[in-house]
Amino acid sequence: MQQPSGLRVGICQYAPQVGEPDRNRDLGSKWINSAADQGATLVVLPELASSGYTFESEEEAARCADSAEGKTLNEWAAVCRRRSIYVVCGFAERVDDRRYNAAALLGPEGVLGVYRKAHLFNDEKSFFLPGDTGFPVFKLPFGRIGILICYDLWFPEAARVLTLRGAELLCVPTNWVANFRREAADERGWTMGDYACVGLATQNQIFVAAADRIGEERGVKFVGCSCLVGPDGSMLAGPAPVGEEALLVSPIDLDWARRARRRTPRNDTLADRRPELYAEVSAPVGDSAS
């Protein structure tokens, strides 16, 4: 393969459909190819892009899940090989009789790694097990990436662990449902997910690339508002429109993440941490005073 010269991130916002894995596989391939056509070298697809989100039964969830060696990731990895690109995609993972809300990192060489969602939202608790991978960081030719999925964004510890492990870019497959203060986006077109991404980016001096889905499944509406945020918290691309398909492709320089940590000649935001004061953050439940 050719080493990517200059990273270009592609964020795909579209509507997978629950219960239609064949259609979702074709859709994913189409969007990955479209992003590659526009020069993307790393493409992010939404959460559960292989399966859709709103299962009505465990049987349906089981039928829509597949292993990391299965047909969908195999086909998407083939696109990566043909186009010499990388993909981070949400998928419903089956491992023996267990299921995870997972995301895979694919590259020209195949499946490079899997992250399993640590923090499950609402009815996901009926269909998936909590992730058992922790928060892995993947080293690619252009830099180090971490993966979070949707509700994980509301747990600042997760992005912090990835940052401490050297991640420079967080890829976030997500399915933002109606947010918790308005039905969709605010008057400037941002949903709470966008604010969460900006918060994590500026706290950690890290890029965040969030690919949200749109459409409706069984009465559940998904928002859109996918975004790319820089390590200073600035909105580099997006938020994409509410409820419309969108493809955001942007060049980024991951070295900015390292530079941004030097806030002043006397400040390095990671070296300035006071971990001895943070014991409660990782204390077992019940040890805190709350």
Add this chain to the structure above:
Amino acid sequence: MQQPSGLRVGICQYAPQVGEPDRNRDLGSKWINSAADQGATLVVLPELASSGYTFESEEEAARCADSAEGKTLNEWAAVCRRRSIYVVCGFAERVDDRRYNAAALLGPEGVLGVYRKAHLFNDEKSFFLPGDTGFPVFKLPFGRIGILICYDLWFPEAARVLTLRGAELLCVPTNWVANFRREAADERGWTMGDYACVGLATQNQIFVAAADRIGEERGVKFVGCSCLVGPDGSMLAGPAPVGEEALLVSPIDLDWARRARRRTPRNDTLADRRPELYAEVSAPVGDSAS
């Protein structure tokens, strides 16, 4: 004293001046009284409101610092007593021959507590010692508050510890200097500090009341953009204008912070944490893979 019936938070945005502690004392009293006139029952003043910020020598810093039992806090506590209110105020604290960038909680009963800034920014490292109080939570008749100061906002662990200890409102005396992507605020009038407050609020389902200063000292410009953010990340008041005096007074219902944690019938954002996955956040420096 009368128990406050219904909390009203007052956020004071004005310009203390370095090297003029007498003037700053009078200014603080004036702003606390103005906030009380408008019905505030808890008033937040900026960081280092007693001393100003941009010291040119250690001698000047020493001359501008005072103990928690000193003249400035004494006078401001007297206003609290007269008006039956509470105040969170930044001040340069002297303890024997040590100095801290601190904030005091004052009430009708006097000085109720002190927080000393854990994360020192830039030249603060020449004039102050790192805080040794950890992150205390103060129980008041209307609820539990925590205090963070300016650069602390960029360390998500700090707000998380306060949340785990039961804080419902973060009071943030701050001195936001030109931010790290633009000179002041963006096109909608937000500075990076506002985004940081929204990020912490939505991650922790907590209120954030940030009182920034304005004005210029020895070439350093302070932004303004003080704000009050709700536990869903919504901007309840402000951002106040760039570079102008402002007084934001807003009623808030601290019970909203507790309610906001139940995102769905199946989600409690604190119970959903996975502390066993967060060990690196509080690991001693050097233990992480970074």
